[in-house]
Amino acid sequence: MMELVVYGVFVGLSLLAYGTRHLANKSEDKKISVSNVNFKSFQKSFFLVYFLALLGDWLQGPYVYKLYAYYGFKESQIAVLYVAGFASSVVFGTCTGPLADIFGRRKCAIAFSIIYTFCCLTKLSPNFNILFIGRIFGGIATSMLFSTFESWYVYEHSEKHGYPPEWIGITFSITTFWNGIIAILAGIISNVGAETLGFGPVAPFVVALGPLVVCGILVIRTWEENYGNRKNDFSGSCMEGLRIIFRDENILLLGTIQSLLESCMYIFVFLWTPVLDTGSTSAPLGMVFSSFMVCIMIGSSTFSLLASKGFSEENILKFCLYLIAGTMTVCCFTARPDASSLDTLISFAAFLVLEIGIGMYFPAISYLRSQVIPESHRANVMNWFRVPMNIITCGALLCLHIESVSRDKRLVFGACLVLALTGILLCNRFMKTFGAKRMEKLQPVDLGKEEKSGLLTEAEG
Known part of the structure; x- marks a missing residue:
């Protein structure tokens, strides 16, 4: 039963991904065409x-x-x-x-x-x-x-x-x-x-x-x-990124939002297999994974469509947080120890929605990072963003040593819900400070469409 559902969902999502990509391409400006032979070879x-x-x-x-x-x-x-x-x-x-x-x-x-x-x-x-x-x-x-x-x-x-x-x-x-x-x-x-x-x-x-x-x-x-730059002091170069984060409220807020949301994402990376591949319900995990990836492509196309309709990247980011909070709420009810086949199917549907949200999140966060992080220290600052995310993720997974948490995954999904809701509150603050700073510039930066249509930077990694 579950296997047929997964294969059917994969085919349906693939058709939906093709349709949304076609609509997104129509809504975007014509991309720059490069015919330089040497460049294409490179x-x-x-x-x-x-x-x-x-x-x-x-x-x-x-x-x-x-x-x-x-x-x-x-x-x-x-x-x-x-x-x-x-x-x-x-x-x-x-x-x-x-x-x-x-x-x-x-x-x-x-x-x-x-x-x-x-x-x-x-x-x-x-x-x-x-x-x-x-x-x-x-x-x-x-x-x-x-x-x-x-x-x-x-x-x-x-x-x-x-x-x-x-x-x-x-x-x-x-x-x-x-x-x-x-x-x-x-x-x-x-x-x-x-x-x-x-x-x-x-x-x-x-x-x-x-x-x-x-x-x-x-x-x-x-x-x-x-x-x-081989002349930079190694330890000094690493610490400079941390100083930049704490000097700018927008960078600090955006980095915290990223850490909270991606913590939910990586905790989900661990949880999806035991939730879907239960003793009574066995799922074809490779096709489930492919379905997740198709959903990310749908989310990326949806981002392009929303951006073309005038939605700001920070509003799309907030919508992603709401989607994740909603899916975590659903899983707080369906990921119970004695989950029925229907519960597992509902959890699977919630996971698909979550992946669509993730697909919208990556191009939104990429654009916002490009606006607030200095180019000279971008890689360093972005690596520091990953530190609290990994600490939160490790803490959540280590809690599975507690028998009650290991037996009932709803507690972990509940913790993810708290993270997502906290991200929404911080996103409201970021929208105010980022909007005020953008108004000061008078002439907004027009970033290339290709940066706004990104799909996946470190997945699951």
């Missing part, structure tokens, strides 16, 4: 490497929880493994960017391939300690994925080749679109390997070895080394 060399890295990352998403459960670990033990990955991001996430600047982005991209390949290999072992080490290295690799590759491209684009800066937006609008397509395909491939062909939940991690190894080989063979 783009393709970046896309090939980056898309393989993304595929290797996304393939690991749908069956992480299922694999740990397959090895016989209790939910509290699985939570510790998730916490190891998030804690690793807290410790290393703020320094991967500066380290890449100092030691070289090409070297870090090669290191990403090696580290993430090792992470996948640890999944072949049922030993808890080996899996724990793998999660730590996975957190490091994820931080490198969302800093090193983009930094390498921007330097090559601007400093080495001297292409116009507006062409950068063209490249990243393409990567944003294909990121979503790759995520959907990764979910389907994972489902086929684990469920259809019957190789079990370890299959997606074996498949992920291919693109990760090829990615590293291509970096070695086709990329040249480049660096950032």
